Amino acid sequence: MKAGAQEKYIPNTPNYKQEVANGKNKSILYGDNKTAQELLDKFARKGTVLKNGRERVDFGQVIGKYYDMQTGKYIETTRGMIHYGKDGAHIVPSKPLEP
Numbered sequence: 001m002k003a004g005a006q007e008k009y010i011p012n013t014p015n016y017k018q019e020v021a022n023g024k025n026k027s028i029l030y031g032d033n034k035t036a037q038e039l040l041d042k043f044a045r046k047g048t049v050l051k052n053g054r055e056r057v058d059f060g061q062v063i064g065k066y067y068d069m070q071t072g073k074y075i076e077t078t079r080g081m082i083h084y085g086k087d088g089a090h091i092v093p094s095k096p097l098e099p
Contacts, residue, residue, distance in 0.1 A: 001037045002088035009064070009092060010036075027093040028074065029064040036091055039063065044082060044089065055082040056094065064093035 007015035009029040019026050029036060039059060047057030058079050065074040077096040082089050 001033065001040055002085060002090045003033050005083070005085075005088075006033055006036045006090040009090075025067045025069070025072075027065060027067045027077075029080075029091060029093055030062070039080075039091060040082065040089055047082065053084055055084070056080075057082060058097075063091070066093045066095050068095070 004015055006029070007013035008019050009026055010016055010032060011028055016026065043057050043059055045055070047055045049055050056079065060078060062076050062078055063080055064077065066077045066079075067074055075096055077093050079094045079096055080091045081094045082091055
């Protein structure tokens with residue numbers, strides 16, 4: 001797991017605080033880096049791989065809150081995008097399926 005990238009989505013971490021200070025609203029992953037690593041261990045390569053190499057996964061449980069830029073609201077979600085890179089992967093909570 002790429003800890004620095006993951007921490008941009010975990011409140012109360014220095015990287016999350018810096019993103020907020022820079023005026024960015026970020027989706028929120030519940031838990032910590034250990035939680036993120038456990039999710040990656042269990043769900044990596046089990047979702048739908050997109051053309052950009054990212055993977056869309058439904059984790060089957062609420063993993064955090066997606067920030068909807070159009071409404072400015074946070075929505076709890078079971079879905080996330082796994083971003084893979086040469087230094088590791090991280091999870092970004094994504095838009096839930098419409099009911």
